Amino acid sequence: MRCHLGSSAMAVALLINKRIQKVFRTHVKLVRSVTSNHSIILNKPQLSIVCKQCAVTSYLRFYSSPSPNNQGGQDSAKNVLAAVLANKPKTGKIPVGVQKRDCFHPGASVLSREDISLGDTKPVSTVDMFRGLMEYVWPKDNQAIRNRVTLSLSLLFGAKVMNVTVPFLFKYAVDEVNQVATTPAGDALLGMATVPQALGTTAFSLLVGYGLARATAAGFNELRNAVFARVAQHSIRRLACNVFTHLHNLDLGFHLGRQTGALSKTIDRGSRAINFVLSAMIFNVVPTIFELTLVSTILGVKGGLAFAGLAVGCVGVYAAFTLAITQWRTQFRVRMNRAENQAGNTAIDSLINYETVKYFNNERHELEKYDASLRQYESASLKTAWSLAALNFGQHAIFSAGLSLVMLLAAREIAAGSMTVGDLVMVNGLLFQLSIPLGFLGSVYREVRQALVDMQTMFTLMTVQSRIKEIQKAPPLIVDSRTATIEFRDVNFKYVNGKPIFNNLSFSIPAGAKIGIVGGSGSGKSTMVRLLYRFFEPQSGNIFINGQNIRDVDLVSLRKAIAVVPQDCVLFHDTIFHNLHYGDLSKSREQVYAASRLAELHDAVLTWPKGYETEVGERGLKLSGGEKQRVGIARAILKDAPLLLHDEATSSLDSLTEHAILQALKAATVGKTSICIAHRLSTVADADEILVLERGAISERGSHHQLVANPSSLYYKLWEKQNQHPLSK
Ligand SMILES: N[C@@H](CCC(=O)N[C@@H](CS)C(=O)NCC(=O)O)C(=O)O
Numbered sequence: 001m002r003c004h005l006g007s008s009a010m011a012v013a014l015l016i017n018k019r020i021q022k023v024f025r026t027h028v029k030l031v032r033s034v035t036s037n038h039s040i041i042l043n044k045p046q047l048s049i050v051c052k053q054c055a056v057t058s059y060l061r062f063y064s065s066p067s068p069n070n071q072g073g074q075d076s077a078k079n080v081l082a083a084v085l086a087n088k089p090k091t092g093k094i095p096v097g098v099q100k101r102d103c104f105h106p107g108a109s110v111l112s113r114e115d116i117s118l119g120d121t122k123p124v125s126t127v128d129m130f131r132g133l134m135e136y137v138w139p140k141d142n143q144a145i146r147n148r149v150t151l152s153l154s155l156l157f158g159a160k161v162m163n164v165t166v167p168f169l170f171k172y173a174v175d176e177v178n179q180v181a182t183t184p185a186g187d188a189l190l191g192m193a194t195v196p197q198a199l200g201t202t203a204f205s206l207l208v209g210y211g212l213a214r215a216t217a218a219g220f221n222e223l224r225n226a227v228f229a230r231v232a233q234h235s236i237r238r239l240a241c242n243v244f245t246h247l248h249n250l251d252l253g254f255h256l257g258r259q260t261g262a263l264s265k266t267i268d269r270g271s272r273a274i275n276f277v278l279s280a281m282i283f284n285v286v287p288t289i290f291e292l293t294l295v296s297t298i299l300g301v302k303g304g305l306a307f308a309g310l311a312v313g314c315v316g317v318y319a320a321f322t323l324a325i326t327q328w329r330t331q332f333r334v335r336m337n338r339a340e341n342q343a344g345n346t347a348i349d350s351l352i353n354y355e356t357v358k359y360f361n362n363e364r365h366e367l368e369k370y371d372a373s374l375r376q377y378e379s380a381s382l383k384t385a386w387s388l389a390a391l392n393f394g395q396h397a398i399f400s401a402g403l404s405l406v407m408l409l410a411a412r413e414i415a416a417g418s419m420t421v422g423d424l425v426m427v428n429g430l431l432f433q434l435s436i437p438l439g440f441l442g443s444v445y446r447e448v449r450q451a452l453v454d455m456q457t458m459f460t461l462m463t464v465q466s467r468i469k470e471i472q473k474a475p476p477l478i479v480d481s482r483t484a485t486i487e488f489r490d491v492n493f494k495y496v497n498g499k500p501i502f503n504n505l506s507f508s509i510p511a512g513a514k515i516g517i518v519g520g521s522g523s524g525k526s527t528m529v530r531l532l533y534r535f536f537e538p539q540s541g542n543i544f545i546n547g548q549n550i551r552d553v554d555l556v557s558l559r560k561a562i563a564v565v566p567q568d569c570v571l572f573h574d575t576i577f578h579n580l581h582y583g584d585l586s587k588s589r590e591q592v593y594a595a596s597r598l599a600e601l602h603d604a605v606l607t608w609p610k611g612y613e614t615e616v617g618e619r620g621l622k623l624s625g626g627e628k629q630r631v632g633i634a635r636a637i638l639k640d641a642p643l644l645l646h647d648e649a650t651s652s653l654d655s656l657t658e659h660a661i662l663q664a665l666k667a668a669t670v671g672k673t674s675i676c677i678a679h680r681l682s683t684v685a686d687a688d689e690i691l692v693l694e695r696g697a698i699s700e701r702g703s704h705h706q707l708v709a710n711p712s713s714l715y716y717k718l719w720e721k722q723n724q725h726p727l728s729k
Contacts, residue, residue: 239271325442518678562641581638
C-alpha cells in the first residue's frame with residue numbers, strides 16, 4: 001500500500017472524545033451553574049454553547065487547525081473547561097477557546113432540549129455509515145460504476161492469485177535447478193551452453209514465468225488502482241454534492257447556529273475520509289485478509305494443520321501487538337501535533353506583533369516562548385520516533401519468529417522426505433509477501449479510526465432535518481403584481497422559549513402598496529421578512545399571499561415571488577457584474593446594466609478601474625455600505641418579483657448616499673407590493689402606510705402625516721429623535 005497516511009492531529013479525535021466525555025460528566029453541573037445564560041451540549045467533537053436568548057451557537061473545540069478566532073488544537077478538554085469556569089460568561093467575556101458568533105447574551109432562562117433542536121441529530125453507527133457508503137460505491141442507478149467495482153475486485157483477485165503463484169513458481173524452479181545441478185550430465189554442459197540449454201527448458205521456463213508472474217501481479221495491482229480511482233472519486237463527488245445540497249436545504253436557524261468554516265471542513269474531511277476508508281479497505285485490509293486466507297489454505301494443504309495454524313497464529317499475534325502499541329503511541333503523536341501547532345502559532349503571533357516586540361525589547365522573551373514550544377515538540381517527536389522503532393522492531397521480531405518456526409517445520413519435513421527444498425523456499429516466499437501489507441497495519445488502523453470519526457460527523461450532518469417542512473406536491477404560489485396582497489393572521493413567533501417576538505400579529509397589505517415598518521430594535525421588523533420568506537415558521541397563525549397560505553404552497557414558487565434587499569448585502573468574491581447578474585442569471589447583459597442604472601450604480605461602476613469586470617473582494621470588502629445596498633437593490637430589480645422586501649441597513653449613510661438609495665428604491669418598488677423595514681424614518685415617509693411595531697404587535701398605523709400629527713405616538717417620538725439638528729438649537 002502506498003503510504004499516504006502521514007497526517008496528524010485529527011488522528012486522535014476518538015481518544016480526545018473519550019476524555020471530553022469523562023471531563024464533561026464530572027464538570028457538567030458546575031459548568032451549567034456558572035454559565036447560567038448558556039447551555040453547554042456535548043456534540044462530538046466539540047462542546048456547543050447555545051445562547052438561551054437567540055439560539056446562536058458557539059463552540060468549544062478541542063482539536064482543529066488554528067483560526068483567527070480560536071486557539072487551535074492546543075487545549076485539552078480539561079483546560080478549556082477550566083477556562084470556561086474561570087471566565088464566568090456573566091461578565092460578557094468570551095471564555096478561552098470559545099468561538100464567538102453573533103451573540104453572548106448575559107442572563108436568560110434555561111434552554112430545554114427542544115429549544116436546541118437546531119443542533120439535534122440522529123446517532124449514526126458504523127454499520128449505518130458502511131451501508132450509506134455502499135449506496136455510493138455500488139449505486140443502483142449507475143451500471144458503469146458497478147462494472148468498475150466488479151473489474152477492480154477481479155483485478156484484486158487476479159493480483160493476489162498471481163502474488164501467491166510467484167513463490168510456487170520459485171519453488172518449482174528451485175527444485176528443477178536443484179535436480180539439474182545434481183545430475184552428472186549437467187556438469188559437462190556447463191560453460192559452453194546457453195542458459196536454457198544449461199538449465200533445461202522446464203527450469204528456464206519456470207524462472208521466466210516467475211518474473212512474468214511478479215510483473216503481472218504488479219500490473220494487476222496498478223490497473224486495479226486506476227480502475228477503482230474513478231469509483232472512489234465518483235462516490236466522493238456525489239456524496240459531497242449531496243451534503244452541499246442538504247446544507248442548502250436546511251433552514252436559516254441551522255445556518256445561524258453553525259460556523260460556515262466548520263461546515264466546509266466537515267465536507268472536506270468527510271470526503272477525504274471516504275477516500276481513505278475505501279482505499280484502505282480495497283487496497284489493504286480486504287486483499288490482506290484474502291491473501292492470508294489463501295496462504296494459510298495452501299500451507300494447510302501442502303504441509304498440514306500445523307503450518308496453517310502457525311501462519312494464522314503469527315499474523316494474529318502480530319495484529320494484536322500492532323493494535324495495542326499503536327493505541328499506546330497515539331498519545332505521542334497527539335502531543336507532537338499539538339506542540340507543532342503551538343510552535344507555529346507562537347512564531348506567527350510573535351512575528352505579527354513585530355512592532356510590539358521591538359517597542360518593549362522582548363525578543364529574548366519571544367525566543368524563550370518559541371523555544372519552549374519547540375522543546376515540547378522535540379520531546380514528543382522523539383517519543384514518536386522511539387515508539388515507532390519499537391513497533392517496527394516488535395513487528396519484525398514477531399514475523400521473523402513465525403517465519404523461522406514455519407521454516408523449521410519445513411526443514412523437518414524435508415529431512416523426513418515429504419517436502420523438497422523448493423517447498424521451504426515457497427513457504428518462506430508466501431509468508432514474506434504477506435509481511436509487506438502488514439507492515440502498515442498500525443498506520444491503517446489509526447487512520448481508519450480517524451476517518452470513521454470524520455465520516456460520522458459528515459453522515460450525522462446528513463441526518464439534520466430542515467424545520468421548514470413542505471407539504472408533498474404543494475401547488476405553486478400564483479401571484480402577480482396586481483394580486484400581490486399580504487396578510488399576517490394571528491401570527492405568534494419566538495426564536496426561543498420565553499422570549500416572544502410576535503403576539504397574535506395581524507395586518508394586511510393591499511396589492512401594489514408601499515408599506516413602511518418601523519419600531520425599536522428587537523421589535524421583530526426583520527423577523528417579518530424572515531417569516532414571509534419562510535426562513536422561519538411561526539409557532540401559530542398564518543401568512544397569506546394573494547389569499548394562499550404560504551405554508552401550503554411550493555417553497556420555490558414562494559421565494560420566486562419575493563425579491564429581498566437584505567440589511568447587509570453580502571457579495572460573492574467575484575466581479576461586480578456577476579454579483580449584479582446573480583439577481584437573475586437568465587437575464588441578458590443589457591438587462592443587468594439597466595437594473596444597475598435604475599439602482600443608481602451604473603455611472604459609479606463605469607468609473608472603477610475595470611468597470612463591470614472589477615472584482616469586489618471577499619464578501620464585497622472593496623465596496624462601501626451604500627454601494628452594497630445599491631447592489632442589493634439592483635439585484636431585486638433584476639429579479640423583478642411582484643413582492644419586494646427591503647430591510648434597510650442600520651449603518652448611517654451620508655445624506656447624498658441616502659438620497660441615491662431612496663431614488664433607487666423608488667425605481668425598484670414601481671408596480672410592486674413592497675415592505676420597507678425602516679430604521680431611518682425618512683426612508684418610509686412617502687409610504688402609503690406605515691406600521692409601527694411594538695412589543696410583538698402593531699401599535700400604530702397610518703401615513704407619515706397622520707402619524708406625526710399625533711404627538712403622543714411612538715412614531716412622533718422616533719421622528720423627533722431622528723430629526724434633531726443640534727446646529728439649529
Ligand atoms: N509498521 C508501522 C509503521 C508504518 C509506517 O511507516 N507508517 C508511516 C505512515 S504510512 C509513518 O510515517 N508512520 C509514522 C508513525 O506511525 O509515527 C505500522 O504498522 O504502523
